[in-house]
Amino acid sequence: MSLSQIPDHAGEWLRGTGPHGEVVISSRIRYARNLTGFPFVNRANRRQQHEVMHLVKDEIQKRKLADDIIWVDMAASPSLDRQLLVERHLVSRDLASAKNDAPRGVVIAPDETFAVMINEEDHIRAQVLRSGMQLSEAFAQIERIDNALESGLDFAYAQRFGYLTACPTNVGTGLRVSVMLHLPGLKLTGEIEKVRRAARDTHQAVRGLFGEGSEALGDLYQISNQSTLGKTEKEIVADFEHTVVPTIIAYEQQARQALIKQRPAQLDDKIYRAWAILTNARVLGTEEVLSLLSHLRLGVNLGRINTVDLRTINELLLLTQPAHLQRLMGKTMDPAGRKIARADLVRQRLNPAGKG
Amino acid sequence: MKRKCDKCDRPATHHAIEITGGQKIEKHLCDLHAAEEGMSVKAMNAPINDLLTSFVKLQPEEDQANAETVCEGCGMTFSQFREKHLLGCPMCYEAFEHQLSPLLERAHEGGTHHVGKVPRRAGASDNRQLQLIRMRKRLDDAVATEDYELAARLRDDIQQLEDTH
Numbered sequence: 001m002s003l004s005q006i007p008d009h010a011g012e013w014l015r016g017t018g019p020h021g022e023v024v025i026s027s028r029i030r031y032a033r034n035l036t037g038f039p040f041v042n043r044a045n046r047r048q049q050h051e052v053m054h055l056v057k058d059e060i061q062k063r064k065l066a067d068d069i070i071w072v073d074m075a076a077s078p079s080l081d082r083q084l085l086v087e088r089h090l091v092s093r094d095l096a097s098a099k100n101d102a103p104r105g106v107v108i109a110p111d112e113t114f115a116v117m118i119n120e121e122d123h124i125r126a127q128v129l130r131s132g133m134q135l136s137e138a139f140a141q142i143e144r145i146d147n148a149l150e151s152g153l154d155f156a157y158a159q160r161f162g163y164l165t166a167c168p169t170n171v172g173t174g175l176r177v178s179v180m181l182h183l184p185g186l187k188l189t190g191e192i193e194k195v196r197r198a199a200r201d202t203h204q205a206v207r208g209l210f211g212e213g214s215e216a217l218g219d220l221y222q223i224s225n226q227s228t229l230g231k232t233e234k235e236i237v238a239d240f241e242h243t244v245v246p247t248i249i250a251y252e253q254q255a256r257q258a259l260i261k262q263r264p265a266q267l268d269d270k271i272y273r274a275w276a277i278l279t280n281a282r283v284l285g286t287e288e289v290l291s292l293l294s295h296l297r298l299g300v301n302l303g304r305i306n307t308v309d310l311r312t313i314n315e316l317l318l319l320t321q322p323a324h325l326q327r328l329m330g331k332t333m334d335p336a337g338r339k340i341a342r343a344d345l346v347r348q349r350l351n352p353a354g355k356g
Numbered sequence: 357m358k359r360k361c362d363k364c365d366r367p368a369t370h371h372a373i374e375i376t377g378g379q380k381i382e383k384h385l386c387d388l389h390a391a392e393e394g395m396s397v398k399a400m401n402a403p404i405n406d407l408l409t410s411f412v413k414l415q416p417e418e419d420q421a422n423a424e425t426v427c428e429g430c431g432m433t434f435s436q437f438r439e440k441h442l443l444g445c446p447m448c449y450e451a452f453e454h455q456l457s458p459l460l461e462r463a464h465e466g467g468t469h470h471v472g473k474v475p476r477r478a479g480a481s482d483n484r485q486l487q488l489i490r491m492r493k494r495l496d497d498a499v500a501t502e503d504y505e506l507a508a509r510l511r512d513d514i515q516q517l518e519d520t521h
Binding site for chain 1: 467
């Protein structure tokens with residue numbers, strides 16, 4: 001299986017049918033690990049980075065973590081392919097954007113439920129990504145992967161500090177739980193600050209669509225745990241599963257019900273304006289399309305509009321991103337050309353009968 | 357408004373007035389001392405890297421003396437860590453334990469010790485880790501100076517040390 005097949009099918013996490021899919025887009029859990037006896041990536045020389053890459057890659061292949069895994073050599077990949085993997089949340093922006101030809105890569109499961117980055121900030125960053133609220137399932141899967149790798153590789157570990165990582169903010173369990181949430185109700189009612197407060201009180205971090213430093217485009221927010229030391233893996237996951245995420249889901253649901261009750265006309269106006277623009281526009285920017293798709297998604301979730309299904313909207317959230325759009329069209333395009341192609345694609349997908 | 361922290365020379369960013377038993381006590385503290393007093397958890401919600409940057413900058417001056425502590429494993433100094441926010445190798449945790457402890461406690465909600473998973477093969481003693489790092493460095497030097505005989509020997513030794521585990 002090769003990278004070229006990736007854009008054709010949406011990963012498992014985009015089915016849009018996962019538990020609590022009306023609010024929770026995806027659940028992600030990652031482990032940061034380093035091999036013992038090597039410097040961390042930032043201090044390792046080229047030969048050591050190569051050695052780490054081969055040791056880890058060979059171990060993954062030996063353990064048969066999936067039937068048909070995809071290996072992407074990032075240093076040898078064109079920038080469009082690297083960007084595509086970022087848009088699909090399979091690699092970080094850092095792994096994709098390293099300027100030099102530093103040895104680094106990613107192993108991806110064909111269904112995209114897991115990806116193992118090699119030589120990012122740490123030697124190993126293994127992640128599991130699933131649609132909707134599936135933290136227990138994601139945790140069970142990342143444990144299987146970690147245990148399989150651990151039976152063949154020695155991870156840097158110390159009794160006091162746990163798993164040793166290049167950045168001290170990841171040390172201990174090396175476990176980061178992130179949930180991507182769609183919160184248009186809280187945004188429209190001006191209550192998004194509630195989420196920030198709840199996150200602050202429970203020591204979680206709130207970020208935008210593409211992680212640290214990115215904006216919350218399309219009303220999509222990522223919530224992750226800040227601390228990785230002094231708590232067990234199970235405690236970290238359970239906090240999220242039983243407290244943090246249910247609290248935010250409840251806030252969002254209340255906001256949506258308030259909109260229906262108090263401002264139904266304004267709510268429908270937002271939804272149908274989004275539909276009208278998306279099905280008629282000839283030029284669409286990335287930010288605009290995300291914002292309109294967000295309103296449309298809210299409308300579908302609340303049963304206010306039924307001309308489109310969630311899966312189509314989720315796919316459009318991905319396919320309208322710059323690298324996906326260019327791969328789909330089979331050519332590189334400048335931003336102006338992309339805006340036209342984006343509007344064409346959206347009209348086609350939302351008007352299956354060929355209208356518009 | 358008083359500008360300086362009650363406990364150090366940094367600017368005060370947190371101000372509070374407490375009235376206890378009819379007595380008014382004013383407190384003016386910098387970010388670091390406010391966090392120590394439990395007056396502020398503000399930084400907790402900041403992006404992790406910002407937290408790290410501000411914390412590293414705020415380290416008390418007496419720690420400057422420790423800034424040149426060098427890690428035996430990779431040769432990194434604590435001031436280099438301050439610049440990049442990334443440690444150089446697993447041994448750095450031991451080398452900089454003293455300086456890292458308050459940072460870790462703050463970044464991890466008071467967490468100071470790992471209580472989670474232990475790797476199945478957790479036998480890699482610190483000594484062995486250090487030995488491996490050193491041998492790999494000597495191997496690099498040997499390759500660089502084209503001493504292939506020594507390089508081959510070191511490679512075998514590394515292999516053996518890994519296999520004995």
